[in-house]
Amino acid sequence: MKRFVAAGDVVVLKPNIGWDRAPQYAATTNPDVVGALAKLCYEAGAKKVRILDNPVNDARRCYRQSGIADAAATAGAEMVYMDGRKYRDVRLDGKALKSWPLYGEIFEADKVINVPVAKTHGLSGLTLGMKNWMGIMGGARFRVHQRLDESLVDLVRVIRPALTVLDAVRILTANGPTGGDLSDVKRLDTVVAGTDQVAVDSFGATLFGMKGSDIGSVRLAANAGLGVMDLSKLQIKKIGV
């Protein structure tokens, strides 16, 4: 972790806490993964670890029911409820989005770590790391589904996390992104980490028996030179624990 977090850093963790579901449903990032990351950040000398998301369901319920509030408390990290005043219009000059209100802390923090969970999604096929940035969007964010893949790439262009940690302890294989049925959940006990968010998503697709190129946002982001899609060009270390 010392490679990614310097002493005195304010670190923002952005898990997927979008839904009011218990951890076993794999609709939200596994609290153990979030808690462990927060702990590692502190061990690496972080001054403060802040955990936030702009959930679709009620934030109080999402934070509690996902188990992430408890994990944060144990690790000494702070759960942040989004403050409506802290969104600011960010120029994106992208293909789909010209500018959009995004949560300021993401840009003010010294380091940002994206901690998505791997799930299916009706439109993007899968929701992995890049899709997780919808959780820092303000405004009428449900409009971006009209050009979702391009919008995500526009976001990725300006948001540069120090690290992306894709939680695949449990993955949701159907009825995503909300889930709610345990028979749709598959236990993989896997966590994918990388500095290249496109590569992490591309690898994430393989967990579902798909290829990175099957995911629109991965394909477009790789074409735009934002990361590597071709797994054969990557150095991938598999560590068994």
Added chain:
Amino acid sequence: MTLARTRRIVQGLFLALFLFLFIQTESKGTDELGWPVRLFLDVDPLIALTTSLASRRAEGLFWPALVLAGLTALLGRIFCGWVCPLGTLNNLAGGLRTTRPNPPGAGGFRVKYYVLLGLIGMSLFGVQLAGILDPISLTIRSLSLALYPAASIAATSLFDAICRLNLPLVTPASEAVYGLLQKTVLPFRQPWSAQGVFIGLTFLGLLALNLVQRRFWCRFLCPLGALLGLLSRRSVLRRSVSEECDSCGACVGVCQADAVPAGKDRWRASECLLCSNCDDACPKNAVSFGLMKGRPRGGLDLGRRKVMASIFAGAFAVPLLRISPLARPRMSDAKLIRPPGALAETTFLQSCVRCGECMKVCITGGLQPTLLEAGLEGLWTPVLVPRIGYCEFGCTLCGQVCPTGAIRKLPLERKQQERLGHAAIDRGRCLPFAHATPCIVCEEICPTPKKAIWLEQVAVKDRNGRPIRLQQPHVDLAACIGCGACEKHCPVVGQPAIYVTSAGESREEEHQILLQPPPAAPAK
């Protein structure tokens, strides 16, 4: 310390308790509140009496009200004088009246008894409107739907303005105060209320009546006060005046009600709030309160004809109200979406006391007071307005706070299958149907484990004849519970492209659409 000062402290403590429980009527992320937030409603005998009369249900829920009724029969209207939060607020508002008190009215205090009898007459024939005038219900409703949201918006605007000014020292200090208020008394999210102005002005108007006469509401109008007055006619805690009395009339002026119209001997047990003002004011120290046996002297003569007229007036209101088709199955307003666990409409209206607890606790703020959507009989009952807030899948709080069981307290698994209605798609507005534009928000958001909205892969053409592949949503009636999450988040602004109506709601047999509606899971 005088008794009146002790009384003021007790009043303050009860008001503080009332407000504390009100603030606690809010989710903290779990499905429990941790406090008996409806305590004041639970002990209210007027709610207990009229609800059980109107709905012919008792269901063992009203015993706390019996405790207060018994206490009143024994000790008189101590609740009014020492406990009632609206009474205390009236006292506070009465402090604004600086001129000499009005002489007691001729017989105005009797009006509240006729109000009470009218309400009882109605409830005997199955209409429950007591909650409109019940002081506890009235106060919680006015706070929930008007004063609290207004206070919140005022605080937010103030602190936002200071924040924008970005002054040294001042802004950091105000932000710290704001943070503290947000953690303690301010709501987690700004509550919106469709009828805040109306309900709020009514409440402030009632308080303003103290300028005409102190405790105007308690003296002349309050039906709960009237009920407690009837119960307290034989109470043993009574006032006595010694021979020292020279009929100076000091007590007449300080009486908070019309209990001592002529000083010395005439004392109306039913009107006395036991505030002890007369005891403190007496220059001869001739007044005392104590336990006494036997029948009290001052009776309560309401006049037999007026009593009968009040009951008949209430009873006659019943058929008049019932002409409205809106309370009838299959004729009701399509957007009359009731909270999960609400009883069938007729019994629901007979049980709901419009206290606003459910609307206060609703986690998304979607529960709103009706105006005339359910007829005049349904005034200020809760209706889910999904565009404001949907019904949160994992939440059962409205059923937990309902004081009368008008919204049943369902176990979570059962509530998650309770249909409030069904969603329907407006293909003329839906982006994939009408505009060949991708959008799957309703499907994405749908919270049922097997999504009630499913997507069909289709090939359509745009205006240039270019083929486009996209997904069009459909509603599976067997899975849809009408929570309204889809309607809330539909990106088609204004009239949404997917919306919920009450058609198919579990609670109303005649509102089913399917020949074989999916059964709800048996309660565990």
